[in-house]
Amino acid sequence: NTDLQRRLAAGGWVRVEGRCSVPTQTETASTSRVGNAATVELSPGAGQNVLDIRAGIISDQEKLKYLQDYIRTQCLK
Secondary structure: OHHHHHHOOOOOEEEEEEOOOOOOOOOOOOOOOEOEEEEEEOOOHHHHHHHHHHHHHHHHHHHHHHHHHHHHHHHOO
């Protein structure tokens, strides 16, 4: 995450690849098909937001792992 933030700060871009469900004209509102994967270039501000969200997810995962280990070692003795 730090490397990505440095690249973004140096003027680089964040690219996001994803798939979106796109309804076709012949389908009803309740059905859709998956469109082709596409790469999207984000502005520096949006890219920083993505990296901030990613950092939050990584932090949350570390906290969950700690709490799970604590429960296993301290509470389930």
